[in-house]
């Protein structure tokens with residue numbers, strides 16, 4: 001099993017902690033509360049149906065001690081009609097129980113799932129960095145299903161069956177206390193066994209559900225990365241990984257089945273043994289006229305009617321346990337802390353004043369799961385990007401350029417130091433406001449299963465067609481016009497496949513459509529051919545003229561878009577200046593640029 005929750009971080013528990021099944025299940029109550037009357041009605045219907053079934057043995061006693069022992073066939077009519085009515089009543093009320101709950105339960109499931117999705121959207125990137133997507137997927141699907149099923153069956157039947165069991169035992173004591181004592185003796189070992197089983201089963205259930213999540217992660221990764229897997233001929237090894245994971249899950253499921261089978265054997269076996277003893281004693285009692293044959297029949301029928309409540313106990317306990325585990329897994333996500341400012345109301349006057357541009361002051365950063373013995377990735381970055389200026393950010397691979405740009409829209413929060421936009425600390429802005437001000441285009445352009453228009457207008461939902469057109473023009477994404485339905489063509493996973501360069505241009509259009517005050521571009525032209533790159537650069541210059549921008553650059557052509565260049569070395573800004581100044585003054589910059597130049601040349605020669 002991969003460790004969905006990583007121990008080092010506080011928003012994910014290291015290992016499933018020992019927990020109380022009841023306490024876990026109680027957490028579903030806020031969701032179940034709106035349908036409490038349906039739950040109550042359904043429980044009442046099941047109770048009436050079960051009690052109708054429990055009355056049948058008493059009618060049998062009347063039949064045996066009356067018409068049967070008196071050989072009076074005529075007197076059989078009414079008891080027979082009563083038996084039929086009780087049978088039909090039992091069936092009818094069980095039907096009502098099912099019918100009452102179906103719709104309300106699907107509402108509970110929908111609400112819980114919607115809340116989970118909303119939470120996932122609000123949780124910080126650090127959370128998503130450490131949780132495999134399959135784990136989240138299985139929480140949103142199979143765990144939700146388990147919880148719904150718990151509310152539909154085990155919850156209702158744990159209440160109904162326990163009540164029916166107690167009433168049935170009461171009837172048995174009323175019929176014959178000696179036989180009843182013999183019948184209830186197995187209850188003591190049964191209770192002890194159930195508590196032992198509960199502990200073992202709960203650990204196995206948790207393991208199985210986590211392994212299910214891991215399996216979902218493998219499926220998801222192989223589907224998303226199918227091209228890479230095929231290109232590198234790795235589909236067999238991936239299939240082997242899947243088989244290994246599936247085998248582990250199978251082992252855990254078999255262990256669960258074994259535990260359940262053992263419990264079931266005892267739950268069924270012990271009462272049968274007790275019943276056999278009661279039957280033997282009952283026959284002796286009837287032979288000595290201590291009790292009537294009708295009473296013995298009624299006693300045995302009641303004992304047999306209680307078989308289902310007792311036998312179902314194992315299944316109900318097992319299922320309740322799985323539901324408790326599913327609830328724990330659900331709330332692990334719901335309880336994960338949101339980023340600080342998410343919960344903070346936006347302060348009044350939520351708008352930076354002045355024209356100070358972007359300032360990084362002593363900014364330090366390390367990823368929460370970075371090994372303890374490694375130095376901070378950013379070790380005190382000081383950088384001032386003047387208002388209206390475009391600053392290129394260069395540095396070796398892995399030096400932290402992307403990370404530094406991710407701090408601006410607060411995808412991650414700086415460990416210390418501060419970042420200001422026109423003089424306002426970004427932590428004092430609401431995230432919504434911050435993300436209106438700062439627009440980003442990442443190196444990996446992600447498109448969603450939606451139309452081109454929807455994908456681009458994510459950057460400014462209220463923008464009109466004219467602005468959309470302008471953004472597409474700026475990003476040299478006019479290929480959109482030639483798509484089957486123009487900007488309304490579906491793209492992304494469920495739609496038309498676009499080339500890397502086309503996707504990158506749409507991502508760029510998304511970043512510029514809202515004419516943002518601050519623009520962050522992470523190597524925005526890396527997937528473009530030389531000709532398109534020149535066209536995009538030309539249009540981009542116009543956009544950059546009106547905004548304050550930080551552009552991660554790997555190629556000299558991208559560096560040329562900028563007014564000045566900052567060089568990131570060992571977590572600090574080692575040099576700032578124009579491209580030509582740095583070429584003259586900074587040997588490391590010269591090396592970096594000549595490296596990039598030669599690799600660019602190699603690339604274009606290839």
Ligand SMILES: Nc1ncnc2c1ncn2[C@@H]1O[C@H](COP(=O)(O)OP(=O)(O)OP(=O)(O)O)[C@@H](O)[C@H]1O
Nearest residue numbers: 129367370377395396397398399400401402403404
């Ligand atoms: N989400 C993450 N969690 C932990 N470590 C990360 C994460 N993202 C990046 N890193 C690490 O941080 C370091 C810097 O990564 P970053 O992507 O910022 O570098 P970069 O300068 O943009 O590199 P490149 O030029 O190759 O794009 C790398 O060592 C990387 O392994």
